[in-house]
Amino acid sequence: xxxxxxxxxxxxxxxxxxxxxxxxxxxxxxxxxxxxxxxxxxxxxxxxxxxxxxxxxxxxxxxxxxxxxxxxxxxxxxxxxxxxxxxxxxxxxxxxxxxxxxxxxxxxxxxxxxxxxxxxxxxxxxxxxxxxxxxxxxxxxxxxxxxxxxxxxxxxxxxxxxxxxxxxxxxxxxxxxxxxxxxxxxxxxxxxxxxxxxxxxxxxxxxxxxxxxxxxxxxxxxxxxxxxxxxxxxxxxxxxxxxxxxxxxxxxxxxxxxxxxxxxxxxxxxxxxxxxxxxxxxxxxxxxxxxxxxxxxxxxxxxxxxxxxxxxxxxxxxxxxxxxxxxxxxxxxxxxxxxxxxxxxxxxxxxxxxxxxxxxxxxxxxxxxxxxxxxxxxxxxxxxxxxxxxxxxxxxxxxxxxxxxxxxxxxxxxxxxxxxxxxxxxxxxxxxxxxxxxxxxxxxxxxxxxxxxxxxxxxxxxxxxxxxxxxxxxxxxxxxxxxxxxxxxxxxxxxxxxxxxxxxxxxxxxxxxxxxxxxxxxxxxxxxxxxxxxxxxxxxxxxxxxxxxxxxxxxxxxxxxxxxxxxxxxxxxx
Amino acid sequence: xxxxxxxxxxxxxxxxxxxxxxxxxxxxxxxxxxxxxxxxxxxxxxxxxxxxxxxxxxxxxxxxxxxxxxxxxxxxxxxxxxxxx
Numbered sequence: 001x002x003x004x005x006x007x008x009x010x011x012x013x014x015x016x017x018x019x020x021x022x023x024x025x026x027x028x029x030x031x032x033x034x035x036x037x038x039x040x041x042x043x044x045x046x047x048x049x050x051x052x053x054x055x056x057x058x059x060x061x062x063x064x065x066x067x068x069x070x071x072x073x074x075x076x077x078x079x080x081x082x083x084x085x086x087x088x089x090x091x092x093x094x095x096x097x098x099x100x101x102x103x104x105x106x107x108x109x110x111x112x113x114x115x116x117x118x119x120x121x122x123x124x125x126x127x128x129x130x131x132x133x134x135x136x137x138x139x140x141x142x143x144x145x146x147x148x149x150x151x152x153x154x155x156x157x158x159x160x161x162x163x164x165x166x167x168x169x170x171x172x173x174x175x176x177x178x179x180x181x182x183x184x185x186x187x188x189x190x191x192x193x194x195x196x197x198x199x200x201x202x203x204x205x206x207x208x209x210x211x212x213x214x215x216x217x218x219x220x221x222x223x224x225x226x227x228x229x230x231x232x233x234x235x236x237x238x239x240x241x242x243x244x245x246x247x248x249x250x251x252x253x254x255x256x257x258x259x260x261x262x263x264x265x266x267x268x269x270x271x272x273x274x275x276x277x278x279x280x281x282x283x284x285x286x287x288x289x290x291x292x293x294x295x296x297x298x299x300x301x302x303x304x305x306x307x308x309x310x311x312x313x314x315x316x317x318x319x320x321x322x323x324x325x326x327x328x329x330x331x332x333x334x335x336x337x338x339x340x341x342x343x344x345x346x347x348x349x350x351x352x353x354x355x356x357x358x359x360x361x362x363x364x365x366x367x368x369x370x371x372x373x374x375x376x377x378x379x380x381x382x383x384x385x386x387x388x389x390x391x392x393x394x395x396x397x398x399x400x401x402x403x404x405x406x407x408x409x410x411x412x413x414x415x416x417x418x419x420x421x422x423x424x425x426x427x428x429x430x431x432x433x434x435x436x437x438x439x440x441x442x443x444x445x446x447x448x449x450x451x452x453x454x455x456x457x458x459x460x461x462x463x464x465x466x467x468x469x470x471x472x473x474x475x476x477x478x479x480x481x482x483x484x485x486x487x488x489x490x491x492x493x494x495x496x497x498x499x500x501x502x503x504x505x506x507x508x509x510x511x512x513x514x515x516x517x518x519x520x521x522x523x524x525x526x527x528x529x530x531x532x533x534x535x536x537x538x539x540x541x542x543x544x545x546x547x548x549x550x551x552x553x554x555x556x557x558x559x560x561x562x563x564x565x566x567x568x569x570x571x572x573x574x
Numbered sequence: 575x576x577x578x579x580x581x582x583x584x585x586x587x588x589x590x591x592x593x594x595x596x597x598x599x600x601x602x603x604x605x606x607x608x609x610x611x612x613x614x615x616x617x618x619x620x621x622x623x624x625x626x627x628x629x630x631x632x633x634x635x636x637x638x639x640x641x642x643x644x645x646x647x648x649x650x651x652x653x654x655x656x657x658x659x
Contacts, residue, residue: 060617071628076621077614130618148614155628205603228633475651547649553656 053196054209059187060150061171062215064164064178066224067257067436072160073178075150075171075215079133080126085113087143094141101136102128126169127151150187152178156224158266159231162282163222163258163434165382166269175280177220177434179382187215219436221257226250229544231262234518237537238264241501241523247284247413248537250545251515253421253506255441256430258379259514259545261285261414285377285384288410289519292486293347293530294504295368295406297423297455300340302367303355304451311340311454317350324398329353329405341458345467347483349405356404357397364403365392370429370446371419373411377432387411406484407494417517420504423459423480424512426452456480460509472505472535474543476553480512481505481538483530488522498522503534507542508554516542 165176190212374389
């Protein structure tokens with residue numbers, strides 16, 4: 001052995017070793033260069049694709065508030081459970097525990113997972129409470145993750161359901177104001193890049209790609225207390241008269257704001273399992289009705305404007321019915337020769353028809369068109385109906401006459417309320433708004449103040465003894481309003497046993513603040529008159545509304561009223 | 575040689591600086607995460623409190639308590655005294 005050591009190696013063999021080693025080294029270096037330089041992009045991408053993930057940062061939807069800042073719709077954080085099927089499958093034995101906790105059917109989970117084996121992200125259950133979510137995570141199952149989401153909650157429930165509408169599970173508006181103001185309310189999700197390990201846990205936050213932008217709050221014109229009051233009374237009346245449906249609208253006449261809008265039947269927006277289209281429709285803006293006698297005041301407006309009538313002019317309604325072609329227009333009895341005021345007070349169809357026939361062709365149509373019948377209000381409510389008002393050109397006498405007492409045109413309760421608010425403002429129309437406005441709204445004059453004053457005085461008589469709407473009286477306040485009992489249109493004419501009871505009015509009459517319309521569709525009892533069914537709702541709701549808004553009583557004549565003068569005695573009786 | 579002698583400590587200090595900055599960033603990031611979790615927890619609580627508040631403050635419930643427990647009634651118009659300023 002020692003001899004071998006001292007013997008110099010053959011040069012040839014040595015050089016072979018050198019070459020072989022350097023070749024190997026070169027090959028390694030080349031491989032390193034190849035991977036690091038020439039294939040770097042591809043490999044980096046592959047690596048990133050396996051571990052880098054872009055995950056969303058949730059942003060919540062803005063609140064909806066009533067005019068006093070009370071919440072009507074809130075987004076609360078909830079968690080959604082999602083799984084990574086491959087990792088999750090390894091814990092098959094633990095599934096029953098999870099299924100029990102989430103109240104899911106085990107077979108369902110199995111089916112979902114086997115169908116989506118090749119996916120990376122599968123929702124197991126959405127929108128569970130943060131409490132339950134932490135118990136799910138305590139099971140420490142592989143591949144189970146949470147995602148923060150927001151659930152929409154409506155504290156007012158069915159009371160404001162129609163106006164607010166609702167949003168879907170992905171926090172996008174689907175109906176009502178949630179839909180109309182979706183762009184304003186919605187939050188914009190941010191996103192961030194994170195590094196995840198094999199089990200999908202976030203190891204490192206790499207960068208924020210986009211900042212989340214939370215949605216903005218929306219302040220509505222609704223008053224939650226008024227809304228509740230109107231809802232309660234409407235519901236009571238609809239139940240009492242076994243009616244099919246009903247609506248009520250209250251407008252602030254000075255600003256055009258909608259203070260309350262309620263409908264029956266309603267639904268609970270917090271529990272949307274048993275939804276029906278007939279419940280979710282905001283009937284006050286989507287459903288049309290022929291307004292019946294409630295448009296007679298506007299017939300009188302047309303009459304006064306034409307100059308052919310004055311408030312004291314007499315109309316001969318004898319013998320209480322009149323024939324126009326094949327049709328017969330009837331009053332409930334023969335009123336004889338009566339003034340315009342009595343036509344309104346007694347709601348004489350013959351009287352209104354005679355007035356309309358005495359007017360130039362387009363007069364009545366122009367008044368209706370100016371009041372906004374036949375065109376949508378500018379409320380911006382999704383699905384708002386325009387109504388129907390055919391042009392005067394096409395009218396025959398019978399159509400002119402029927403229009404005078406409210407048939408042959410169709411309006412929404414909101415349009416009718418707006419028309420009455422024009423009477424309340426002495427002829428000025430304001431844009432209808434669902435959001436709170438603090439500015440003074442100028443509006444546009446469409447009827448002369450002197451005309452509306454005369455009409456309002458006639459409308460006050462409707463509510464007083466001898467009128468059709470005595471049940472709309474409010475203690476302490478003067479009310480101006482008009483009843484309507486509308487026969488429903490059915491195939492081939494008008495029904496004799498299906499009605500809509502309507503009351504439209506303004507209060508307090510001497511200086512109106514509120515306009516309100518109540519419609520009750522198909523009351524199925526012995527009484528169905530607007531003055532019997534709809535007027536009491538008006539009275540109760542309006543009384544409460546005036547009290548809540550602190551409107552001073554203007555009717556001190558009817559009952560003995562105690563009045564204290566501050567200078568002499570500050571208190572009065574306790 | 576002189577340049578090299580000057581650059582070596584500079585490179586060393588910059589390397590230490592990187593280590594320090596990285597450490598700081600990790601510390602801050604942990605802090606950020608903690609604060610974000612705190613914020614989320616508070617948001618959750620706030621949402622739940624809002625709901626609780628609005629459940630207690632339902633008009634129906636207030637009316638019921640006022641009428642039944644506190645025996646309040648609407649003011650009858652005969653009891654009203656109007657004060658003229």
